[in-house]
Amino acid sequence: MANSEESKSIPADPSSPGGEGHGDGRDDLIRGNLSFHDITELVSRHTEKKAPLAWYVAFATALSGTVLLLALFAYVTWNGIGAWGNNQPVGWGWPIVNFVFWVGIGHAGTLISAILFLFRQHWRTSINRAAEAMTIFAVICALIWPTFHVGRVWVIYWTLPIPNQMEMWPQFKSPLLWDVFAVSSYFIVSLLFWYVGLVPDLATLRDRAKNIWRKRILGFFSLGWTGANRHWRNYEKAYLLLAGLATPLVLSVHSVVSFDFAVSVLPGWHTTIFPPYFVAGAIFSGFAMVVTLMVITREIYGLKNVITIDHLEKMNIIILVTGTIVGFAYITEFFMAWYSGVEYEQYAFINRAFGPYAWAYWIMMTCNLVTPQLFWSKTLRRSVPVMFGLSIIVNIGMWFERFVITVTSLHRDFLPSSWGYFEPTWVDIGTLVGSFGLFFTLFLLFLRFVPMVAMSEVKGVLPQADPHFYEMGDGHADGNGHAGGDGEPYIQPATVTAVERPDTDRSGDA
Amino acid sequence: MLDNVVQEAKVSMGIFESDADQVYGLLAEFSDPGALLHAAEAVREEGYRHFDTYSPFPIHGMDEAMGLGNASAVGVFTFFGGVTGFAVAYLLQWWTAAVDYPLNISGKPFFAVEPSVPILFELTVLFAAFGAVAAMLALNGLPRPYNPLFYSDRFEGVTDDRFFLHIAASDDQFDAEETAATLRQAGALHIELVQDDGVADP
Numbered sequence: 001m002a003n004s005e006e007s008k009s010i011p012a013d014p015s016s017p018g019g020e021g022h023g024d025g026r027d028d029l030i031r032g033n034l035s036f037h038d039i040t041e042l043v044s045r046h047t048e049k050k051a052p053l054a055w056y057v058a059f060a061t062a063l064s065g066t067v068l069l070l071a072l073f074a075y076v077t078w079n080g081i082g083a084w085g086n087n088q089p090v091g092w093g094w095p096i097v098n099f100v101f102w103v104g105i106g107h108a109g110t111l112i113s114a115i116l117f118l119f120r121q122h123w124r125t126s127i128n129r130a131a132e133a134m135t136i137f138a139v140i141c142a143l144i145w146p147t148f149h150v151g152r153v154w155v156i157y158w159t160l161p162i163p164n165q166m167e168m169w170p171q172f173k174s175p176l177l178w179d180v181f182a183v184s185s186y187f188i189v190s191l192l193f194w195y196v197g198l199v200p201d202l203a204t205l206r207d208r209a210k211n212i213w214r215k216r217i218l219g220f221f222s223l224g225w226t227g228a229n230r231h232w233r234n235y236e237k238a239y240l241l242l243a244g245l246a247t248p249l250v251l252s253v254h255s256v257v258s259f260d261f262a263v264s265v266l267p268g269w270h271t272t273i274f275p276p277y278f279v280a281g282a283i284f285s286g287f288a289m290v291v292t293l294m295v296i297t298r299e300i301y302g303l304k305n306v307i308t309i310d311h312l313e314k315m316n317i318i319i320l321v322t323g324t325i326v327g328f329a330y331i332t333e334f335f336m337a338w339y340s341g342v343e344y345e346q347y348a349f350i351n352r353a354f355g356p357y358a359w360a361y362w363i364m365m366t367c368n369l370v371t372p373q374l375f376w377s378k379t380l381r382r383s384v385p386v387m388f389g390l391s392i393i394v395n396i397g398m399w400f401e402r403f404v405i406t407v408t409s410l411h412r413d414f415l416p417s418s419w420g421y422f423e424p425t426w427v428d429i430g431t432l433v434g435s436f437g438l439f440f441t442l443f444l445l446f447l448r449f450v451p452m453v454a455m456s457e458v459k460g461v462l463p464q465a466d467p468h469f470y471e472m473g474d475g476h477a478d479g480n481g482h483a484g485g486d487g488e489p490y491i492q493p494a495t496v497t498a499v500e501r502p503d504t505d506r507s508g509d510a
Numbered sequence: 511m512l513d514n515v516v517q518e519a520k521v522s523m524g525i526f527e528s529d530a531d532q533v534y535g536l537l538a539e540f541s542d543p544g545a546l547l548h549a550a551e552a553v554r555e556e557g558y559r560h561f562d563t564y565s566p567f568p569i570h571g572m573d574e575a576m577g578l579g580n581a582s583a584v585g586v587f588t589f590f591g592g593v594t595g596f597a598v599a600y601l602l603q604w605w606t607a608a609v610d611y612p613l614n615i616s617g618k619p620f621f622a623v624e625p626s627v628p629i630l631f632e633l634t635v636l637f638a639a640f641g642a643v644a645a646m647l648a649l650n651g652l653p654r655p656y657n658p659l660f661y662s663d664r665f666e667g668v669t670d671d672r673f674f675l676h677i678a679a680s681d682d683q684f685d686a687e688e689t690a691a692t693l694r695q696a697g698a699l700h701i702e703l704v705q706d707d708g709v710a711d712p
Binding site: 228236245246460466469 | 522523524578581582584629638
């Protein structure tokens with residue numbers, strides 16, 4: 001078994017782009033003719049053996065970032081948020097930019113886990129676990145910003161409807177409070193969804209565990225899961241319902257985040273295009289982050305047969321589509337400003353593109369609209385170095401998008417005497433870098449201790465998981481297996497095996 | 511009467527009672543998902559009801575083969591979870607703003623539905639998700655740290671690549687010899703008697 005992924009080469013370019021999610025394209029989902037046991041082994045062993053050196057190097061780097069973040073947040077809490085560059089007229093500086101940036105990253109995970117599940121896109125099974133983990137960690141990285149940006153972090157509980165000695169309640173008419181509810185509901189639902197998906201895989205690790213304490217801890221978290229069909233039945237139903245609930249939720253979260261801007265009366269913010277445009281941008285940046293993470297993960301952990309080049313290509317197509325939607329929204333904003341006939345609105349946009357922040361605007365335009373167009377080329381979107389570079393460029397562009405939106409509208413206040421130019425401080429830069437440290441610390445811990453691929457789901461989309469596979473005998477099952485099939489159970493006359501025999505042939509199910 | 515209802519409810523969660531001799535049932539291993547599906551079909555046709563199949567992933571068509579039907583109860587719990595969330599969000603926003611501490615801002619209404627919509631939506635989804643997960647756990651009888659099947663060493667492979675069918679001793683038709691014959695007939699690779707006696711496999 002130890003030889004598996006090293007010895008199996010990846011075919012150069014065998015796939016047809018239109019075949020995903022349907023019965024005919026299913027055989028290509030997982031490469032290398034892997035058996036059920038191969039999948040278990042490929043994924044589980046990384047949580048059981050010593051981590052590769054690259055993991056320790058990355059973890060040490062990420063942990064230093066986390067320490068930097070904690071130290072700087074302590075500094076900000078002690079000295080006040082003036083330690084950041086926030087000041088009149090730009091009261092919402094990098095903290096809000098970073099908040100929107102990180103919430104957006106999270107959206108791809110839910111899109112992969114929920115929306116692609118509802119659309120029966122089987123290729124999601126190889127990446128959904130890691131993408132959902134990314135969602136949870138990105139939302140954690142997002143929540144820290146408003147938490148500290150309130151200044152007096154010790155009274156952050158005022159944002160929640162908790163009875164208190166002042167007998168006051170939160171202002172439910174404020175978009176900022178909607179944000180509290182939207183993002184925290186999103187976090188909790190994502191966590192539930194992720195954990196429910198994890199239970200069968202934690203049971204796999206439990207059953208493989210040699211150490212008694214490891215077995216007990218995993219036994220606790222796997223809830224006594226046995227893979228009983230009476231359980232799978234309710235489990236699949238609950239999973240489907242969670243996917244159905246998470247889908248409108250994820251669309252609502254970034255819409256509500258955009259309300260923080262759109263409900264105000266500031267030129268450049270007060271636009272109805274914001275909710276769909278923010279959601280498209282969120283998916284765009286999130287997919288770019290998934291590509292960045294998956295390219296590294298599959299390389300280091302030898303998962304190229306499970307997370308194939310086809311998976312990456314499909315994500316790149318989504319990046320191309322959403323990037324183009326975002327670019328279209330940028331242009332639509334200009335049209336709306338011109339068409340509205342409101343000179344302040346027109347000024348806000350001209351100022352964005354040609355004013356003091358033109359450099360940021362054109363970075364945004366280049367990274368989000370122009371460079372992703374390279375993915376029209378099949379060669380480029382199947383090239384790992386190209387997609388890795390582009391995915392990072394996309395996230396740079398999306399960070400600048402939020403910067404442009406937040407800062408350009410604020411730096412021209414209503415009175416020209418209050419106009420200013422925002423400049424970040426070293427604390428701004430340090431906390432942003434630190435938030436990446438926190439994100440990667442959490443993600444690396446996930447890679448180390450949790451099955452990084454949803455084993456039970458990947459097994460479920462293998463051709464041999466379909467009961468009909470065995471009746472055809474030629475390895476080309478007719479039904480679409482995990483997607484539902486025809487629901488008609490196949491009845492075979494019981495064959496007689498007279499004696500109990502030990503099953504020495506464990507590769508029989510391959 | 512009540513005992514029967516409780517027993518049947520537990521069977522629906524995959525929890526079976528051992529018989530007087532501490533026999534939990536017979537555990538048979540099958541080679542692949544296809545064989546397991548046919549075996550479940552055959553066992554049900556023989557008239558067994560207290561049985562369950564175990565596999566590393568859900569097998570499609572198994573619910574029909576076992577005669578279980580649709581898992582609609584999860585949906586009911588989810589729906590009521592959603593209704594609860596909606597009611598909580600509505601009452602919370604209305605009571606805090608219009609009853610407990612009304613603030614007159616520019617003569618605007620103390621409570622209005624329109625600005626309450628985002629939180630109504632979020633809490634509906636949140637509580638519906640709680641309902642779905644709680645229903646899944648409750649209907650499956652999870653968490654269940656103790657399970658006599660864990661005494662079988664072979665059963666450890668169920669989360670890897672093995673496929674099992676277990677007929678519980680609590681089934682009216684259960685008879686160690688005859689049931690084993692039925693399982694053998696259905697194509698079992700290996701059959702073992704699982705005892706709920708606190709002793710792991712030799």
